[in-house]
Amino acid sequence: MQTGSPPCPNPLLVEVLQEQLELLRISLFVATQGPAEMAGTQLRCSLEPPIINASQPIAMCAGQSVNTILRCLDWRGIPVRDLYPIARSAVESFINAAFLVSQDSAASERALRYVKFRQWKQHNRTVGEGVFTLKLSSSGSPADSPPTEFKEFTGKGQDMWTTLALPSRINRVGQAAGRKAGSRLLAAYTLIYSVSSEVIHGSPFGVSYFYSTGAPTSVEEFRQSTVGQMEDMLVAVAHAAAGYLATFYTSQGMKTAASIEQELFNKLLALEGVEPQ
Template sequence: MEKLIEIVEKEAKILANPIMLMLQKEIKFEEKVIKYLQDEDVATAVSQILASLRASIRSMLLLASQDLDSMMAKDSLPIARSVIEGCINATFIMAQGKNVANDALDHTVFKGFRNTDRSAGKGAHKVSLHRIPKIEPHDDLSELIEKFTNKKGRAKNWTDLSVPQRIECIEPVFGRTCATSLSMAYLMVYSDASEIIHSSVTGAKIANGTIAFSRYPRTQNDHMTIQKSHIEGALLSSFIALDSVLRAFCKYTKFTSFEVTLDKQLNQFKDFCENDFQ
């Protein structure tokens, strides 16, 4: 698994190239000056997501380096889910352009205001948090409140589309391979990660391997194999998603020279899957 960790770690490092290009608008890559000439709102939204993904990958790699006997491996799956959905969101924003990017950025302002006045529970056990002094929304903020609040007064998401629907919007722009790879990464961990996040009994049984239809893990080696599979699933799915969003970025920005670096990474990944993965 050390080779897989090394490959994913390198993939996280090269995320710096698109992040810096979108932030600085111009970078030097392999002795050539590369310029970002696309939409500014897309750059702002996507660079924020990619920077967050880079940090999440580091967290996952820390878990991957721990003793598999400690049962921390399960927590790599929710991190992988975050990475994968981030890759899908970034690719979706690039595919849809300025309007969707603007929605995503507007939603951050709305949520920032919304979080100043929150409550949970009902009746005697209801608790509330309020900012003092209270913020009075200006005209622009009032428009965002109306835009992102449903008829029941609940906050709406930044997009009405589900994750699979976002992937459907990606295919016409970035191709079938990109959309299929993102769907594969989504399929690999999303459901199990959700159960683990919610700490359901099902999530607990997924974590320790007792949800299997066949025999339960009976030996220390069985247990270690389950933990290893969690880490490997998280790393494999994350790499697939990262490769997809980076290739979409190359197409969106016409940063074709960066594809050579991605191809080298993908070849190492394929070599691992064919020769080292057990």
């Protein structure tokens, strides 16, 4: 029987993520605080206020989730399962932030209005089915009768901050910010979305996938297999971060930062045995 802890996830992959987080911090600073200098060039953000207000908190949260995962690199075995929702949140947050950054202000303005609607809906909704139904109301009015100010969020398929599904948002990013940005987000979505859904929702397949990936025959082999699963999550969030950073820096015409992001992404591709772009 093997003894000792299984090896850590690839340190080069961790290094790429840490450098991506530094680029993310710079983008957040430039968008919310003002111009900055990088390699002798001025970085100046031209995003309109609604886009900044809607997109940057989401991008910040995505980075925080990546940091959380990086703090858990020594986890092995059963606890690794609980990193799936964090990785999924990071990926979706990067996609959403990239979508808002790449679109006109109308998308962000709707997203900001949705926040108020969702605050109302949290306390005015119907939950359950049949005799096991709860009707929540903070105003005494029917839960399906929102105030007039929320009229745009009534009707089938209209009660979300965007009417576009995640793949459609990725497509819009690719159309606006280029194929590189779109393809990186698509890769992240492909790597994490389906499996994380099964794990998060506690499906039979989700449980089977987590415990049987790599067909472990001992506790140590299972612990080793979870290192591989953690690496899969890290690769997914790295692709998502790359997609967001490519979207932000390309759309803002920050060529120096975009070039640095490309170099980092090429390192990621090299780790995966893929030719650089």
